[in-house]
Amino acid sequence: MTSEPYTPVIVGFLCNWCSYRAADLAGTARLTYAPTMRPIRVMCTARVEPQFVIKALREGADGVLIAGCHPGECHYVEGNIKALRRYTLLKQMLRQFGIEEERVQIVWAAASESKVLADAVDQMTLTLQALGPLRWRQTVLNGHGAEQAVRESADVRRAALAAQEVEGER
Amino acid sequence: MSEERVGVYVCHCGTNIAKTVDVQDVATWAAGQPHVTVARDYKFMCSSLGQEMVEQDIQEQGLTRVVVAACSPHMHEKTFQGACERAGLNRFMFEMANIRELNSWTTKDRESATQKAKSMVRGAVERVVHHRPLDMLPVPINPNTLIVGGGIAGITAALDIANAGYHVYLVEREPSIGGHMAQVDKTFPTLDCAACILTPRMVDVGQHPNITLLSYSELEQVDGHVGNFTVRVRKKARFVNEALCTGCGDCIEKCPGKTLDEVFEVGLGYRKAVYKPFPQAVPKYPVIDTESCIFFQRGKCKACELVCPTHAIDFTQKDEYLQLQVGNIILATGYDLFDARTIPQYGYGRLANVFTSMEFERMVNAAGPTDGQIVLRDGVTPPKSVGIIHCVGSRDKHYHEYCSRVCCMYSLKFAHLIHERLPDTEVYNFYIDIRASGKRYEEFYHRVLEEGTHFIRGRVAEVTDAARMPGEEGKLIIQAEDTLIGKQRRIPVDMVILSTGVQSRHDSHEVAQLFGMGCDFNGYFIERHPKLDPVLTMSDGVFIAGACQGPMAIPETVAQAGSAASQVISLISQGTLMMEPIRARINPDKCSGCRICNNLCPYHAITFHADRKVSEVITAMCQGCGACVSACPSSAITGAHFTAQQVMSQIEGILWDVRETIPLMAR
Known part of the structure; x- marks a missing residue:
């Protein structure tokens, strides 16, 4: 274990109507929060497939934040409720994978609640710093799925090599 | 590797982005990323030169996709989609990376901001290569408009649209339109009689062939989208048949049920159980208030029914539900006044001669409960001294931090009116700052200064009836720090007026929810852009006008209402609207x-x-x-436009750096 501070990477799925606007407002209001969240805009949290979350974790994110309108205030009536149902089921699956449930969080941030969103990112960053990096291949594929791990890591290596070729170094 | 040719444009936004993000580094780096044909950084991408740069590259470099890393897509997505379209590229072959609101403005760390910008750009590039050309969907616009709220904002907007030849449904919760302005005596700084300038407009609304006035009605449900909303309105039972009623007022005269008028007269006066809020009410039909009606409470009376010459009284009337089809909606729901009881040290409700500004407004109104006489709570004694306390509930961390914008001016107006009616009465204004920034406002302030009003700069600590010094007995004592001389002062007065501020409607959140839009911290509706789109909301086809957007005086309210009306008229005259094909x-x-x-x-x-x-x-x-x-x-x-492939690719893109640092082997 190294003692140098570890910066987690969070993928944030922000709903177009509330939380993306809350994030916009956080910027306009110059609220400072951890630069750890990489945003992806979706029209509604109901569009967030569990596969998106798994994909983000598998591709190297340490956590996923799903942010939407408050229950009862969804632009699409109740899309956030659907997202909440999926999230609850997804968490059970994450446990079976050996992934801490704190790594995937859902937050309700209305368009005016820039502070709520900023605080959620800060809080999640602290939580992930305490948990440490996810290391998907060790955490999830260790012990079983080794063949797949080799195959996948080959894919990743190819991708990495391709990227290196482009970049010329690193 | 890829046949796609992506152009990446990184905006400096002056220094807004460039100060925190190394934009040149991002652009140079982006040029080496897969699919990217050209990458540039530029001072202001949204400028016409920036847009022309994109257009030129599309045509000269044969770009098939464009990524602009700049501000929020809610700000400029349409701008750049337009640029793409002008250069012959489908508008959906574009993606925006929001490196300003979501990045440069939220951190001070240049290194991590630059890294985050790169990942957002890479995410956008990976996503945009999977974009598909899409066609906008034409949506016909229903020419009818719904306006919610019949105050001066709703009235103005309704008349503007109706005069343009389109039909308007004006829904008002109270029995009459007119709103707060109908309660006011004079308007600052011109001292026009409010009723004299408002009631002709109210009559116009009532008589306009293009306006369906639904007073005493409330909105129940809103479905649909811009161009085609279905709205359910509950028309509350008036117990008066509007088709028969002539508005003669015989029923009001004969009604034995009398009750305190808490709404229009703010508790200073009385009204009958069958009533019109005020004589010039529009529509002219009275309503029966079941709470105070003797028949509804005790089962007999029906005096009104007996005297009505046209047999218009109908005790069996039920609430009626109307289904309206409209293309656009204007919300002009107005504001509530701050409840002075919230600040107990000012004594409202406890000390008889502490009045709220609206109570004073009604009192000084010739048509009000005291016929325009300025008197103490006993109803006969004119005050020899009056203290007017500014900023009650406004500019105060404990209540509302914002300035209510109208209180200074109406407080000055009160001072003037007191001088005019009671020349021997001393008037003290306790203020923090005098905010007189409107047209001819400052001049009015100087006029009031010259009339001899005393101005004491400092927030009032308390209003008490506990006399400590000679001359204070039987008076209300206003304790305040005079910050100009740096001393505590106790001013004994006969009457205190609390200049209560403006706050959002108590039910503004529910209304916002009905329309799928947002309220800010203070409960005011959020405009699409505070400077450039003050009457548009995030919901297409829903507009806001007046004090439901934030505190404002009558001139601004009227200007906003006109602006909202012109937005609606412009949509209607287009006939069809092109909607995003995200389906x-x-x-x-x-x-x-x-x-x-x-x-x-x-x-x-x-x-x-x-x-x-x-x-x-x-x-x-x-x-x-x-x-x-x-x-x-x-x-x-x-x-469409949010396919699994597009989102998955964006995930891969934004995680480009951490993907490489993953240990390649599980063990």
């Missing part, structure tokens, strides 16, 4: 007919074809949320 589509070859999506759709936009055993999305009804797309177990549903 779901079901591939019938993949659909297994499981019908999971059918019940998920909140808009009932998915039908099931029992004969072919497949579901189908009705494009016109789909709103593009994507709930069905993520639920389909056969992946048969595609959410």
